[in-house]
Amino acid sequence: MKILEFDENLKFDEDLVLVLGYFDGLHRGHQALFNEARKVATILNLKIAVLTFPEKPTLTFEKFEPEMLLKLTSDKKRAELFAENGVDYLIFQDFTSKFAHQTASEFSENVVMKFRPKVVITGFDYTTGSDMKNLKNTEDYRVIIIPEITDNQGKISSTRIRKAVENGDIAQANSLLGYPYETSGLVVHGFARGRQLGYPTANLVIKDYVHIPAVGVYTCDVIFDGGRHRGFASIGYNDTFNGTEKTVEVHIFDFNGEIYGENLTVLWLDKIRDMVKFDDIDHLIEQMKDDENIARNYKTKK
Ligand SMILES: Cc1cc2nc3c(=O)[nH]c(=O)nc-3n(C[C@H](O)[C@H](O)[C@H](O)COP(=O)(O)O)c2cc1C
Ligand SMILES: Nc1ncnc2c1ncn2[C@@H]1O[C@H](COP(=O)(O)OP(=O)(O)O)[C@@H](O)[C@H]1O
Numbered sequence: 032m033k034i035l036e037f038d039e040n041l042k043f044d045e046d047l048v049l050v051l052g053y054f055d056g057l058h059r060g061h062q063a064l065f066n067e068a069r070k071v072a073t074i075l076n077l078k079i080a081v082l083t084f085p086e087k088p089t090l091t092f093e094k095f096e097p098e099m100l101l102k103l104t105s106d107k108k109r110a111e112l113f114a115e116n117g118v119d120y121l122i123f124q125d126f127t128s129k130f131a132h133q134t135a136s137e138f139s140e141n142v143v144m145k146f147r148p149k150v151v152i153t154g155f156d157y158t159t160g161s162d163m164k165n166l167k168n169t170e171d172y173r174v175i176i177i178p179e180i181t182d183n184q185g186k187i188s189s190t191r192i193r194k195a196v197e198n199g200d201i202a203q204a205n206s207l208l209g210y211p212y213e214t215s216g217l218v219v220h221g222f223a224r225g226r227q228l229g230y231p232t233a234n235l236v237i238k239d240y241v242h243i244p245a246v247g248v249y250t251c252d253v254i255f256d257g258g259r260h261r262g263f264a265s266i267g268y269n270d271t272f273n274g275t276e277k278t279v280e281v282h283i284f285d286f287n288g289e290i291y292g293e294n295l296t297v298l299w300l301d302k303i304r305d306m307v308k309f310d311d312i313d314h315l316i317e318q319m320k321d322d323e324n325i326a327r328n329y330k331t332k333k
Contacts, residue, residue, distance in 0.1 A: 032114040037082065037124035041145050045078045047120070049148035051166075052157055053084055056103035057112040059209040060180040060187040064152050065116035067177055071150050072117070080120040080146055081113055088126045103192055103208075105215060105239040135160035139169065148172045155179050182207070199245030201299045211252070211298040211331075214241060216279060218293050224272065225282070228316055230323075232265065232280035233290055235297070243279065248303045250326040253283050254296040260286060263319075263326040264297060270308035271315050284327060300329055 035041070048071050054061045068079045085106070090099055104112065113121050124130065124142070133141060138159045143151060143166070151166055152175045159166055166174045179186045187207050195204035196212060204212045216235030225232040237243065246267040253262045264281040268274040281297055303322050309315040 032110070032118055032121055034110060034121045034123070037122050037142070037145075039141075039145065041122070043078075043080070043120070043146060046076070047080045047146050047148045048072050048075070048077045048150040048152060049143065049146045049172075050079065050081045050118075050152045051083075051143075051159075052081075052154055053087055054081075054109070054113075055087065055189040056192055056208055057109065057116065058103075058187055058189065058192055058207055060154070062116060062209060063180050064154060064177050065118070067175060068152050069117045071152070071175070075149055077149055078119040079117055080122060080148070081118050082122050082124060082142070082146070084126040085123050086126065088131070091126050091128060091131055100240040101193075101242050102240060103189060103196070103212070103242060105241055108213065108215075132161050133159075134162050135164040135166065139166065144171065150175060152177065193242055196242045196244050199247045199249075199302045201244060201249065202301050205300070211300060212244070213296050213298045214243060214279070215239065215294060215296045218290050218295060220291065221278065221280065222269075222272070224269075225280070228312065228319065230282040230319055231287075232282045233293075233295060235279045235281065235295060237279060244299055244302075246277070246306050248306065248322055250300045250303060250329040251281060252298040252300060252331075253281055254298065255283075255290065255293055259298075260284065261327060261329075262297075263303065263322055264299075265306070267306040270306055271312065284323070300331060 048068050050064055050068050072079050087099065110121060150173050153166060155176055155178050158164060165176065168174050181187065192204050192207045201212060214237060216237040218233040219236050221234035244266055249264045251262050251264045253260050260283045262281050262283040266279050268277055303325050
């Protein structure tokens with residue numbers, strides 16, 4: 032997959048199907064657009080291009096709040112997901128006021144036509160231009176609008192997934208995403224208490240602007256050193272030790288080694304329980320043994 036910045040002089044030698052949208056999380060609803068893009072691309076012998084934005088378009092329209100920068104995936108993971116969904120060209124365009132103020136027909140002429148696409152694919156709620164119109168078929172390209180994908184609770188959406196992650200409902204988030212929600216971070220030093228508990232934990236600093244699951248204890252898999260390892264994790268304030276800072280910590284089962292300075296990716300699988308303030312360390316250790324049992328026995332659905 033090639034990653035490019037949009038500019039007026041972009042030229043493609045190959046015929047394209049162009050997919051439009053921001054796609055936070057590339058969840059099952061978004062995946063439906065790419066399933067269709069791959070079908071069309073195979074039949075018509077096209078390459079798949081996506082025109083997207085580095086940041087969420089809401090930043091251009093609403094009073095800034097830091098939460099608006101939070102995403103379901105890091106930029107790196109988002110690019111990987113586009114590649115996994117069959118995208119050949121990933122093209123970024125800043126969502127500026129100027130860009131937003133184009134009418135739908137200006138957008139078609141100034142932007143879409145630069146790709147000379149045979150087919151354009153958007154979601155059912157994608158409107159373009161200051162006149163908020165759906166794109167229409169033209170003599171040059173056909174527009175396919177993919178209807179909403181729903182489950183028994185309604186539309187599959189990034190908003191629902193954000194809420195699920197922030198409520199610690201990881202099973203629900205994963206079911207809507209179609210893959211396990213993940214967080215990457217750098218292993219740094221904590222208070223060196225973990226090893227005394229019998230469970231050394233890698234303390235993660237998360238540098239990406241991403242949603243972190245709710246405070247609690249979770250079953251997870253950890254990607255590092257080229258492998259996927261089962262573990263369990265704690266997100267919270269280490270209440271038993273009267274901690275004041277929120278930490279994300281993960282213990283990897285059947286592993287012993289120094290991993291400071293490494294980048295780990297945690298795949299959140301399921302919540303085990305809420306964080307508890309124990310009266311003494313022995314009760315915490317006892318509880319962690321039960322947690323370990325649950326985490327080790329968790330079966331991934333695949
Ligand atoms: C699976 C798991 C569950 C945990 N549950 C709790 C808990 O319920 N209450 C609590 O105060 N700390 C809990 N902890 C966090 C420990 O307090 C923490 O790992 C320990 O303080 C080590 O801190 P350190 O890495 O800074 O040395 C848990 C940690 C893990 C890995
Ligand atoms: N199974 C394991 N899972 C996670 N980290 C481990 C494991 N075994 C050893 N470690 C190492 O031990 C460190 C955590 O030890 P800990 O006593 O919790 O100290 P600190 O919190 O100060 O880093 C990790 O950062 C890692 O380098």
